[in-house]
Amino acid sequence: MDPLDMESTPLTASIDRRRAMQWMFAAVAASTALGQAPAGATISQHTPVPKGYGTDPDLTKLYKPGDLWPLSLSETQRTSAALICDIIFPADEVSPSASSLHIHDFIDEWISAPYAPQMADRQPVLDCIAWFESEAESRFKAPLSKLTDDQRNAICDDVAFGAKSKAFQIPARNFGRFKFLAAGGFYTTPEGMKDIGYVGNTPTINFDGPTPEALKHVGLA
Amino acid sequence: MPIISVSQLAPSYDVIVVGSGAGGGQSAYTLTMNGAKVLMLEAGRNYDPVTETPMFQTNATAPLRGTSTSDKPFGFHDSTIDGGWNVPGEPYTNASDDPKEQFTWWRPRMLGGRTNHWGRISLRNGPYDFKPYSRDGLGFDWPISYEDVAPYYDKVEMLVGVYGSNEGLENTPDSPEGILLPPPKARVGELLAKKHAAGMGIPVIPIHRAVLSVRQDAENIPAKLHPGNTKAQAILAASMRARAACFWATPCGRGCSIKANYQSTTVHLPPALATGNLDILPNAMAREVVFDANGKATGVSFIDKVSGKEVTAKGRVVILAASSAESARILLNSISTRFPKGVANSSGLVGKYIMDTVGAGLGGHIPLLENLPVHNEEGAGGHVYIPWWLYKDQLAGKLGFARGYHIEFGSGRNMPGMGAGAGTPGYGKKYKDEVRRNFGAGMGFSGRGEMIPNEESFCELDPEVKDKWGIPVLRFHWKWSEHETRQAAHMQKTFAEIIEAMGGKPGKPKPNGADAIHQGGNIIHEVGGTIMGAQSNKSVCNQWNQTWDCPNLFVNDGGAFASNADKNPTLTIMALAWRASDFILEEMRKGNL
Structure with a gap:
């Protein structure tokens, strides 16, 4: 199955059309503001013009996904994204699951951002979500949310260690982008930092x- | 008399300083502490590190987890404001379409300039570095020697606070006893590299960094820096007492609200303002130096970004410290019938011999560092480095390139950002275990080497392109010579050998030096363009950073560098700016300026 085929990824196709419309309206709104209204266009005054945080943002403020630009995953996509996040980052004895830390919202923030590198990640991530759902359907006749952990892992096994075969090349690549975002999102949270053994960002006199144990570990004690 | 607007400009000043970074900050400090009335013009906005620095913010609370964007190219929490490789409305051009022959120009638009985010690495040039032509016949000698600058290195180190150690190594100067602050201990990865590099004859020593490992000696330093000047002593003592020692958390590149590291905005400008002798006008984009009929500089014409209007400020002396390329641009734009090629340019050398630092890097994975017992390794960047160690082989012609490099390297269990966990295959619990095992086991090595000035690396005014205020912009020409590309290849080879000696697995080096070397300008050690020399037809400035053609016009940034040693330029910019400012004060006293 070719995930770039629009027919096989209705989820992706519909959301992207919707988003494309949103952006087009925004662009039109911007041009109208400059007095260049295209003939016959009806413009919603409430459509925000997508833009970044600019070159002089408040650096001391605490931000969360959705603060600076609207998130754009549909509820269905969001649910699927959360499930994939938890396949990669299930709860264990050290840290909670990725979805409980809202990593899927961070991924949504990323792929909804008005910067070129983030925009380039949008389609691979949406395709990744759609691929997991369509694999769930074709292999187990159920949505991802209804599968057991073993079933979900069976799907993930085909893309998480490189492509098993040529057919998996693009899904594996898309999963790689999804995982890059999930991992960056996860390990930057307080829980993720603790999980990894990062104990900095603390003032000390x-x-x-190094501790004696650390020196001993590398043979320097 | 602190931050002013155009309407508050005094009719005239003793000195106008264009730029507020290392060169401008030091100049304003030295001049105002000695009673000169100074106007500082800054193209960017006012900036207060005490209230604006994100000290403990984590990536989770930054947009896009703090990742770099076109708006914030060094990441969200980097201190740079309104700047980066591109500044909106202020383009520059390159003559070549080939990225390898292009110069990339980092500019901030904020009070303090690049000193707010710089790496704080503060290495003195050594004796060889001021006389490179005499040593190997390439490039240019400076008209000054190490001995001329050494007293100013001492002063700057005492003023800003630099930690480090004296190791007595070749062309790697020691500071007089009692000047350097104690260096922090090395980290595990740093110690491991030291052990294995030693077997290769490569020294690993404490780096010198403008960070207060302990508080400064506010009782004694002020009298040493300002003998007989009780007002300056009192002001400096208060300024030093307002600075805290480093608490070994949060990256220096964000700036420092507790003033534990050097940035112009926490170290130079507060005492300069406290003298009452300094006016700082932000949002003032310098266009040109203006002159009287005799060719004497009378002031600076600038765009007031607030009103968009062009304004002229008047002064007896003008110091350009706008960054070397920007200062060259101002000189080239100062065109009149008297100075048809731009001012201070009778030699035709304004904009010529621009230099950056040679940069190449390689990382590796060190299995010994896996599963390291959890401990805090943060604080003040790298604690050690490798100074250039092959002076003798190089002089004997054994290396195939003429100048050296030092190595900065990083290890450690640093705050995770985007990219964390991405290189480990798999998913699920096993994957999480693997990431835990590998955290902190990566090491990165970066070479920082000397570039020899050449005829093909220069900037000039673009004949067509202007910025949004109508000021002609710079067009860059750039070319590395084989001295630089071979050096870059040598760097990568050395890094791979060190990593392997540590039992690690290096990344894949580039096939050749021309691919390994970073693009011109990437290291942001932009110097040259108004080089100093002993003869007026072969240089733009004399040994006092004073332009040959116009005695009351000075270039106190990196523009006056006649060579660009591997040592990071900021400390030398400050030392020379202090020295030039002492000269200006003396000449004013004598009535020569």
């Missing part, structure tokens, strides 16, 4: 250097 002196820099004490």
Whole structure:
């Protein structure tokens, strides 16, 4: 199955058309503001012009997904994204699941952002979501949400270690982008930082250097 | 008399300083502490690191997890404001379409300029570095020697606070006893590299960094820096007491609200403002230096970005410290019938011999660092480095390139950002275990090497393109010579050998030096363009950063560098700016300016 085929990924196709319309209206709104209204166009005054945070944002403010530009995953896509996040990052004895940390919202923030590199990740991520759902349907006749962990993992096995065969090349690549975002999102949270053993960002009077245990570990003690 | 608007400009000043970074900040400091009335013009906005620095913000609370964007090219929390490789409305051009022959120009638009986000690495040029032509017949000698600059290195290190150690190595100067602050301990990865590099004859020593590892000696330093000047001593003592020691958290590139590292906005400008002798006018984009009929500089014409109007400020002396390329641009744009090629350009050398630092990098995975017991390794960047160690082989012609490099390297369990966990295959619990095992096991090595000035690397005015205020912009020409590309290849080879000696697996080096070397300008060590020399027909400035053609016009940024040693330029910019400012004060006292 070719995931770039629009017929096989209705989820992707519909959302992208909707988003494309949103952006087109925004562009038209922008041009109208400059006094160049295209003939016959009806413009919604409430459509935000997608733009970044600019070159002088408030650096001390705490931001969350959706603060700066609208998120754009549909509810269905969002649910699927959360499930894929949890396939990659299930809860274990060290840290909670990715979805409980809203990593899917971060992915939504990323692919909804008005910057070229993030925009380039949009389609691969949407295709990844659509691929998991269509694989769930074709292999187990159920949506991803109804599958057991083993069933979900069976799908993931085909793309998480490189492409198993040529047919999996593009899904594997798309999964790679999804995982890049999920991992960056996860390990930057307080829970993810703790999981990985990062204990910095704490003021200390002196820099004490390595612990005796750490030195011993590398044979320097 | 702190931050002013155009309507508050005084009729005239003793000195106008264009730019507020290392060169401008140091110039304003030295001049105002000694009573000169100074106007500082800054093209960007006012900026207060005390209230604007994101000190403990994590990537999770930044847009896109803090990742770089076209708006914030060094990441969201980097201190740079309104700047980067591109500044909206302020283009520059390159003569070549080939990226390898292009110069990339980093500019911020904020008070303090690049000193707000710089790496704080503060290495002195050594004796060889001021006389490179005498040593190997390439490039140019400076008209000054290490001995001329050494007292100013001492002063700058005492003023800004630099940690490090004296190792007595070749062309790697020691500071007089008692000047350097104690260096922080090395991290595990740094110690491991030290152990294995030693077997290769490569020294790993504490780096010098403009960070207060302990608080400054506010009791004694002010009298050493300003003998007989009790007002300056009191102001400096208060300024030093307002600075805290580093608390070993949050990256220096964000700036520092507790003033534990050097940035012009926390170290130079507060005491300069406290003298009452400094006016700072932000949002003032310098266009040109203006002159009287005798060719004497009378002031600076600038665009007031607030009103969009062109305004002229008047002064007895003009110091350009706008960044080397921007200062060259101002000189080239100062065109009159008297100066048809731009001012200070009778030699035709304004904009010529621009230099950056040679940069190449390689990373690797070090299995010994896997599963390291959890501990905090953060604080103040790298704690050690490798100074150039092959002076003798190089002089004997054994290396195939003429100048050296130092190595900065990083290891450690640093705050995760985008990319964390991405390189580990798989998913699920096993994958999470793998990522835990590998955290902090990567090491990155970066070479920072000397570029020899050449005829094909220069900037000039673009004949057509202007910025949004109608000021002609710079067009760059760039070419590395084989001295640089071979050096870059040597860097990658060395990094791979060190990583392998540590039992690690290096990344794949580029096939050749021309591919390994970073693009011109990438290292943001932009110097040259108004080089100093002993003869007026072969240089733009004399040994006092004073332009040969116009005695009351100075270039106190990196523009006056006659060579660009591997040592990071900021400390030398400050030392020379202090020295030039002392000269200006003396000449004003004598009535020569």
